[in-house]
Amino acid sequence: ARPINWGKWFLIGIGMLVSAFILLVPMIYIFVQAFSKGLMPVLQNLADPDMLHAIWLTVMIALIAVPVNLVFGILLAWLVTRFNFP
The missing domain is CATH 1.20.5 (Single alpha-helices involved in coiled-coils or other helix-helix interfaces)
Structure with missing residues (x-):
């Protein structure tokens, strides 16, 4: 069996974490801002x-x-x- 290349997997993990951070932080911010005044304004905007x-x-x-x-x-x-x- 070949030895596990930990450096490769570490870099892949870092890349995935950075990608998740770049995608999730803005989405969470938008979600929090949208619901900051409650559910009713969101429902009114959807209508x-x-x-x-x-x-x-x-x-x-x-x-x-x-x-x-x-x-x-x-x-x-x-x-x-x-x-x-x-």
Whole structure:
């Protein structure tokens, strides 16, 4: 059995911790600020017509973008594995 390369795993762990910190700290801050005045303002904002339109637009764009990216991703993956590019 090969010896475990602790330096490699240490660096991977540090990278994962830094990535988690960069992602989680802003999300937690936004969550705390959003609910700082209670649940009612959040629910009122969710019922606002502009907010509902923004949510609807986001969902529609995702429903279009995900399949398009899926097709191009599969096509490019197939091309990369099938042919040798210089």
